[in-house]
Amino acid sequence: MSTRFTVLTGGVGGAKLVDGLTRILPPHSLTAIVNTGDDFRHFGLPISPDIDTLLYTLSGQSNQELGWGREGETWNFMAVLRSLGEEDWFNLGDGDLALHILRGAALAAGDSLSVITARFAKAWGLPLSVLPMSDDSVATWVATDEGLLPFQRYFVEHRCAPKVQMVRFEGSAEAQPAPGVISAIMACEAVFIAPSNPWLSVDPLLSIAAIRTALEETRAPVVAVSPLITGKAVKGPTAKLMAELGLDVTNAAIAYHYGDWLDGLVVHSEDDAPDTLAIARTNTLMISPDDRERVARAAMDLAAQLTR
Amino acid sequence: MSTRFTVLTGGVGGAKLVDGLTRILPPHSLTAIVNTGDDFRHFGLPISPDIDTLLYTLSGQSNQELGWGREGETWNFMAVLRSLGEEDWFNLGDGDLALHILRGAALAAGDSLSVITARFAKAWGLPLSVLPMSDDSVATWVATDEGLLPFQRYFVEHRCAPKVQMVRFEGSAEAQPAPGVISAIMACEAVFIAPSNPWLSVDPLLSIAAIRTALEETRAPVVAVSPLITGKAVKGPTAKLMAELGLDVTNAAIAYHYGDWLDGLVVHSEDDAPDTLAIARTNTLMISPDDRERVARAAMDLAAQLTR
Numbered sequence: 001m002s003t004r005f006t007v008l009t010g011g012v013g014g015a016k017l018v019d020g021l022t023r024i025l026p027p028h029s030l031t032a033i034v035n036t037g038d039d040f041r042h043f044g045l046p047i048s049p050d051i052d053t054l055l056y057t058l059s060g061q062s063n064q065e066l067g068w069g070r071e072g073e074t075w076n077f078m079a080v081l082r083s084l085g086e087e088d089w090f091n092l093g094d095g096d097l098a099l100h101i102l103r104g105a106a107l108a109a110g111d112s113l114s115v116i117t118a119r120f121a122k123a124w125g126l127p128l129s130v131l132p133m134s135d136d137s138v139a140t141w142v143a144t145d146e147g148l149l150p151f152q153r154y155f156v157e158h159r160c161a162p163k164v165q166m167v168r169f170e171g172s173a174e175a176q177p178a179p180g181v182i183s184a185i186m187a188c189e190a191v192f193i194a195p196s197n198p199w200l201s202v203d204p205l206l207s208i209a210a211i212r213t214a215l216e217e218t219r220a221p222v223v224a225v226s227p228l229i230t231g232k233a234v235k236g237p238t239a240k241l242m243a244e245l246g247l248d249v250t251n252a253a254i255a256y257h258y259g260d261w262l263d264g265l266v267v268h269s270e271d272d273a274p275d276t277l278a279i280a281r282t283n284t285l286m287i288s289p290d291d292r293e294r295v296a297r298a299a300m301d302l303a304a305q306l307t308r
Numbered sequence: 309m310s311t312r313f314t315v316l317t318g319g320v321g322g323a324k325l326v327d328g329l330t331r332i333l334p335p336h337s338l339t340a341i342v343n344t345g346d347d348f349r350h351f352g353l354p355i356s357p358d359i360d361t362l363l364y365t366l367s368g369q370s371n372q373e374l375g376w377g378r379e380g381e382t383w384n385f386m387a388v389l390r391s392l393g394e395e396d397w398f399n400l401g402d403g404d405l406a407l408h409i410l411r412g413a414a415l416a417a418g419d420s421l422s423v424i425t426a427r428f429a430k431a432w433g434l435p436l437s438v439l440p441m442s443d444d445s446v447a448t449w450v451a452t453d454e455g456l457l458p459f460q461r462y463f464v465e466h467r468c469a470p471k472v473q474m475v476r477f478e479g480s481a482e483a484q485p486a487p488g489v490i491s492a493i494m495a496c497e498a499v500f501i502a503p504s505n506p507w508l509s510v511d512p513l514l515s516i517a518a519i520r521t522a523l524e525e526t527r528a529p530v531v532a533v534s535p536l537i538t539g540k541a542v543k544g545p546t547a548k549l550m551a552e553l554g555l556d557v558t559n560a561a562i563a564y565h566y567g568d569w570l571d572g573l574v575v576h577s578e579d580d581a582p583d584t585l586a587i588a589r590t591n592t593l594m595i596s597p598d599d600r601e602r603v604a605r606a607a608m609d610l611a612a613q614l615t616r
Binding site for chain 1: 385403404406410431
C-alpha cells in the first residue's frame with residue numbers, strides 16, 4: 001500500500017498549508033477533505049468557495065493580491081449585473097464563473113459534487129485528491145446580535161461585523177461523508193487539520209458524526225496547525241469570534257475545542273501552547289512557497305514523532 | 309387610445325430596423341415580438357440570442373465590429389472553460405453571461421420569459437416593449453445533408469455550411485403566444501416584419517398558429533422589409549438557404565413564402581419586386597443610425613399608404 005496523508009481544510013489559510021504539503025509529499029499521496037459549509041446558491045449557481053480556493057491555490061491561479069479568487073480576474077459580469085439593478089454584495093469574477101456554471105450544469109445532470117470536483121482537479125493536473133466533506137448539503141448559519149445569518153451574508157456582506165453568539169450547521173445530522181472521506185482519515189500516515197477557522201471552517205466537517213468518529217478512531221496521529229499568530233488570526237474573524245464566544249484567544253482554547261482526538265498542535269513561535277498534547281513551534285505565517293513548506297514540514301515532523 | 313406599432317423580428321438585421329423604428333416613433337409606441345426559436349440551454353444556462361441582440365442593440369451596447377454580442381466584451385470565462393477541457397463552440401462573453409445567469413435564476417424561480425425580458429428592457433430604459441413570441445419552448449431544427457441539427461449547432465458550430473433540406477419548429481403546435489403578442493398585432497397602426505431570415509428567424513413566429521391567424525385577421529397593414537440586397541443577404545444564410553430549398557433568390561419568392569397576409573414589401577433600390585403587393589424602394593443596407601431611420605421611414609410610409 002502506498003503512503004497516504006490526509007488534510008481537513010477550509011479556504012484561504014488552509015489552502016496554503018495544503019499547498020505546502022503537496023510541495024513536500026510525493027505526488028498523489030495527499031487527500032484534502034474540504035469544508036462545504038460555506039457553499040450556497042447565488043443567482044442559481046452553486047458556489048463552493050473553499051473547494052474553489054483550493055483548486056485555484058493548488059493550480060497556481062489564486063489571486064495573491066486579493067487573497068481570494070483568480071489571478072488576472074476581470075469583472076465584466078458584475079458590471080452588467082449592476083447595470084440591471086441586481087444585488088452585487090457577492091463578487092463573482094468572469095473567469096470564476098466557469099467553475100460555478102459547469103458545476104451547476106453537472107449537478108443538474110446528476111453528477112455528485114465529489115465527481116465534479118475530481119474532474120476539475122484532474123483537468124488542472126493537481127497532484128492531490130480533493131474531496132468535498134459531503135455530497136449532501138450542510139449549510140453554516142451564524143447566530144449573531146443582528147439575527148441568524150447564512151454564512152456568506154455574515155462573512156461577505158456583513159464583513160464579519162455582527163457579534164457571533166453561536167454557529168450551527170444545517171443538514172449535518174443527515175449528511176453523509178463524501179465517498180473516500182472516511183477511508184482517507186482511517187487509512188493514512190497522518191491527518192492534518194489546516195489553520196482554518198476552527199468554529200467556521202473546520203467545525204462543519206466535525207459536525208458530520210462519521211467524520212468526527214473517524215478522527216477519534218483512526219490509528220494515524222492527528223495534528224492541527226493553529227490559525228493564531230501572536231494571538232490574532234492572519235486573515236478572517238477567528239480571534240474576534242473566539243472573544244465573542246467568551247473564549248480566551250489562545251491555542252489552549254483551540255486544542256480544548258477540538259478535543260481528545262487531537263494529538264498534536266503546531267503553534268506560532270512565541271505563542272501559548274497547551275500542555276495537554278504534543279506541540280511543535282515554528283513561524284506559522286505563510287506568505288512565500290518556502291513559508292508554506294516550512295509549516296507543512298513542522299506538521300509532518302510532529303506527526304512522525306507521534307506515530308504509534 | 310395611443311397610437312401603437314408592432315414589429316416581428318429576429319436578431320441582428322431585424323434589430324437594426326427595430327432601432328430605426330424607435331428613432332422615428334414616439335417613445336413606448338412600439339412593441340417588438342421576438343423570435344425565440346434560436347433559444348437553447350448551454351451549460352444549463354438559457355440563451356435567448358435574438359432577444360439579447362435586440363436588448364443590446366436598443367440600449368447601445370451591441371458590438372458593431374463582431375456584429376453580435378456586447379461592445380467591449382471580455383472572454384475570461386471562455387478561457388477558463390477551455391482550460392477545463394470543456395467544449396467551446398459557442399462563445400459566451402463575460403458581460404453577456406449576466407443576462408443568461410439572471411434569466412436562468414428567474415426562470416427557476418417561476419418567472420416567465422416575458423416577465424424577465426420586460427424587466428431587462430426596463431432596467432436599461434428601452435423605449436419599447438420587447439415580447440418573446442412565446443413563453444413556451446419552440447426550438448428551430450434544421451434538416452441538412454449532414455443530419456438534423458439544432459439551430460445553434462447549424463448556425464454557430466457548423467457556420468451554416470450544411471445544405472438545408474427543411475426547417476422545423478419543435479413545440480410550435482402546443483406553444484401559446486406570449487401575453488400581449490396577439491393584441492399587439494390586432495390593435496396597432498401597422499405591423500412590420502423585420503429583414504430577418506424568413507425561413508429561420510420569422511417562420512418560428514409564423515409557426516405559432518395564433519400569430520399567423522392574427523396577421524391574417526388584423527386590420528393593420530402588414531409590411532415586410534426584405535432581407536435581400538442585390539440578391540444576397542447582408543449577413544447570414546438567407547440567399548444560400550433559399551437556393552438550397554430550390555427557390556429563386558428573389559423578393560417575389562419571399563413575398564410568396566409569407567403569403568396573402570403580407571400587404572407591402574420594402575425592397576432594395578435595384579432589386580426585383582413582385583407585382584402582387586405594394587412595394588417601396590430604398591437603399592435597405594443599414595449601417596449608420598441614419599440608414600436605420602431611412603429604412604424604418606420607408607416601411608412606415610408604405611404602411612401609411614396601405615392603411616385601410
